[in-house]
Amino acid sequence: MGKTRTNQFNFRVEDVKKIIKNQYVIAINKKDKAKVLAQILDIITTGGVTKAKCEVLGEIHDDKKLYPPQRPLPIGSSVYMPSTKLLTEILYKAPLEERLLLGKILTHPEVVPVYFNPRDLSRHMVIVATTGGGKSYTISVIIEELLKISKNGKNPYAILVFDVHNEYGGLALPNSEETQVRGLEEFGLEPKGFEDQLLVFDWNWNPPKLSAEFDIQRLLFLYGIKEQRFAFILKELMGEKEKMDIEEMLNIVDASDLHPSTRHALVTRIRALKESGLFDREHYLKPQDYLKPGKVTIFRLAETPMGDYGLRFIVADILRQIYDLVKERKFDFNIIAVVDEAHLFAPRAGKVDAVREVIERISREGRKYGYWLILATQAPRDLSLTVIANCSSILALKMQKRDIGDFSEIFGISQEISQSLIEMPPGKGYLRAPSLTLPLMISVRPRQSSDIKGGSPKFRDLEEKLKDIAEKTKETIKPQAEIITKTQIPEEKEKEAIEIKPPIEETKKKEHKKKEIIEKESKISKETKTRKKKIIAKRKFMESRLEYEKKILDSIIEEIRELGPGATELIKKLIEFEYIPISKALTFLNDRVLDTLLLLDIIKQQGSSIVLNLRKILTDRLGKKPSRKELETMLIYIKDRLR
Secondary structure (H helix, E strand, O other), rough: OOEEEOOEEEEEEOOOHHOOOOEEEEEEOOOOEEEEEEEEEEEEEOOEEHHHHHHHHEEEEEOOOEEOOOOOOOOOOEEEEEOHHHHHHHEEEEOOOOEEEEEOOOOOOOOOHHHHHOOHHHOOOOEEEEOOHHHHHHHHHHHHHHHHHHHHHHOOOEEEEEOOOOOHHHHHHHHOHHHHHHHHOOOOOOOOOOHHEEEEOOOOOOOOOOOOOEEEHHHHOOOOHHHHHHHHHHHHOOOOOOEEEEEHHHHHHOOOOHHHHHHHHHHHHHHHHHHHHOOOOOOOHHHHOOOOOEEEEEEEEOOOOOOOHHHHHHHHHHHHHHHHHHHOOOOOOOOEEEOOOOOOOOOOOOOOOOOHHHHHHHHHHHHHHHHEEEEEEEEEEEEEEEHHHHOEEEEEEEOOOOHHHHHHHHHOHHHHHHHHHHHHHOOEEEEEEEEEEOOEEEOOOOOOEOOOOOOOOOOHHHHHHHHHHHHHHHHHHHOOOHHHHHHHHHHHHHHHHOOOOHHHHHHHHHHHHHHHHHHHOOOOHHHHHHHHHHHHHHHHHHHHHHHHHHHHHHHHHHHHOOOHHHHHHHHHHHEEEEEEHHHHOOOOOOHHHHOOOOOOOOEEEEOOEEEEEEEHHHHHHHHHOHHHHHHHHHHHHHHHHOO
C-alpha cells in the first residue's frame, strides 16, 4: 500500500497480533513472483487501519542469496511470514556442523536458531552491554560451544579467559536452575559441566606466577606515561644485558650513583614488585604450559596483588608472551583470548599506554597467526578506536541511554536499532558478523553450565569444585624451572650448571671494576671528575629522554595513520599552513574521522577553521611543555614520518 521504493515499502496488516517490530517478512511481487526479504521497522495504526513500515533487505534468488532489487514492489503484492527453513538457508552462508549455537532470532514467532561461525572470531569480536546486561553469561555460552566443537571437531581451540571478577567458574558444573533447564529443551540441549576441559589458576590455590626476569618491553609495562623515563634509566643500568633478574636489578639500582630521589623511587617500586607475589625466579608459567587445544584456561584475577596495577600488568604480560610465540609459529592450533572489562586494558584516552599497545597489536595482526580476541566492555566510548575498528563481529546487549549515541556512531548501527537496546532484557540484543548474511536481533540461549552467583547457597559447592580443579591444574602443569632442573640438564653438565654464579656476583664484579677505574683517575682533580660525571649523566639522560620522546611521537603518528590517508594528508597540510577551513578539511576526510581527530586532541576548532593541537597533546604525554624550537623539530619529524 502507498508509496514504494526499491529499499522500502508499507503493507496493510490484517492481524496485528501476528507481527512484531523487527520481524522478517517475505513480499511476493505480484507481477513476476520474485521474492523479497524485508524487515519491519515500525508498526502504525491510523483510523482503524494498521500498516507496517518495512526496509527491503534484498531479492531472494534460487541460490538463496540476497541481491539488490532492480525495481520497487508493485501495489497489491502479498506479504507473509517466512518459514524457519527459508530463513536459515538465507542467513547462513556456510555449513552448520562446526558452528556455535548462540540462541534464536528474537523477532520471529517460530524458533529460528542463531548460529555463529567460529572462523569469524579470527577477525575478533566485541561484546557490549551495561552491568547486568548479560556479557559474562553470553561469553560463557560462546565458550561452551567452542569447547564442544573443540572436543568433537577437527580444529580444536585453546581458550584463555582473563576472569577479572571471578565470574566464569560456573563452567565447571551443570546448570541446575529450573527455568534455564526448561529453556534448554527448546534447543535440544541438556545441562552439562565442562570440568574435564578446564584449567584454573587462582591466587588462593594455584597462583599464576610470572617470570622475575625483565627486558625493556616488560619494564615499559611497569610504569605509567609520566614515569616511563624510569624504564629507560633501568635500561641504561642494565648495559649490554637484554634481560635481568628483579633481584639483580634491585641491587644495581641500590648501588648506582643516580640522584637520591630517582634512586629511592626506583628502589621502592622494584622492591614492591619483588614482594608482591606476582613473580617467581624459578617456578613461573609459560604459555606452552597452559595453552592446551580443547581446553579453557581461566585466570581468576579478582584478588591479583597490587590491585589494578598488578591486574593490568599480568594481563598485558601474558598477552605479549603469547604474541611473541605465535609470531614464531610455536602453536599448531588457534588461540582465543577472552578479555573482560576490555576498556580497562585498552583505553581510548589518547596517551601512550603499553598495555593498550599490546591489545591493539593483536587486534591488527593476530588473525594471520591464529591469535583471536573476544573483548567485553560496558563502556564502548572508553575502548580504543583501533581495537574497535579491528573487531568485525559485534554483539550488543542491553545498554545505557548515555552510551547509545556514541555506540551508534562507532559501530555504524542505525539509531532505531541502537535505541531499542535501552529497553532490552538481559541476554537479548543485536548481532553482526562477517559470515552472517544479515545482522540479527537475537535472544541468547540458556547456559548448559551453572550460573551460580556469590551469595547463592550453591556458591560454596562451586568454590570447592574450582579449588579441586585448581589443585589438579597445579599437579598437571609442572613449573618450568623444575622441568629444566630435573630432566633437561645432562648429568655430565650438572656440576657446571651448579657452579654458574648468581647475578649478584656479576654485580660485585662490575663494582670492583668501577673502583679500579676510580683509583686510576685519582690524579684527576675533584673539579674535573665532577664535571666529567655531570657530562656523562647529562648525555645518558638526554639519550633516554630522546628515545622516550621518539616513542611518544611515533605513537601519535600511528594514531593518525590508523585513521586513514585522509587524516594523514590533513595533518601534513596543517603542519605546513597552521590552519585550514573546516570546509576544505572535509575534502580530505569525512565528518567521522574529523570528529575522531578532535576527540583525540590532535586538532582543535577555532571559529570556522581547524588548527593543530599538538603542543597540548605533547605537553600531556611528555610531562613538560616543549619549547618553540623543540615543537618545530617534533613537527618536522611527524611530517617526515607521515610521508
